[in-house]
Amino acid sequence: MYGSAAHNIYAQNNVEVESPAKLIEMLYEGVLRFNAQAKKAIKDGDIEKRVYWINRSTSIIVELVSILDLNQGGVSEYLNGLYNYEIQLLAEANMDNDISKIDEVSNVFKGLSDAWRETNNVAH
Known part of the structure; x- marks a missing residue:
């Protein structure tokens, strides 16, 4: 279910990943961090940084899509x-300079992160 490409994201940055469950948690946290940076860039009027951080966040979500095992049905299809x-909301946020859409994405990923940690008993 978990592709090696996701692992490579962190391996390239010399981050040790203990388990696939921890990797997913780290990816969710990455979306939240990058969204916070994108919001700051919008508030600062920095277009280049806005685009950069939204693209980083989008790249993580694309990776999350790519590692889904859609043969499992149900939850995988929902997450897809x-x-x-x-991803669509982030694209709209980027085009429209819209912090509220970034907040919406962040709220979803905060919920996913909390649920993931609870479900997988990943120590925080």
């Missing part, structure tokens, strides 16, 4: 649709 909607 949810992740793709979040």
Whole structure:
């Protein structure tokens, strides 16, 4: 279910990943961090940084889509649709300079992160 490409994101940055569950948690946290940076860039009127941080966040979500095992049905299919909607929101936020859309994505990923940690008992 978890592709090596996701692992490579962190391996390239010399981050040790203990488990696939921890990797997902780290990816969710990355979206939240990058969204916070994108919001700051919008508030600062820095177009280049806005684009950079939204692209980083989008790249993580694209990776999350790519590692879904859609043969599992149910939850995987739901997450596929949810992740793709979040990508769309980030694209709109980027085009429209819209912090509220970034907040919406962040709220979703905060919920996903909390649920993931609870479900997988990943120590924080």
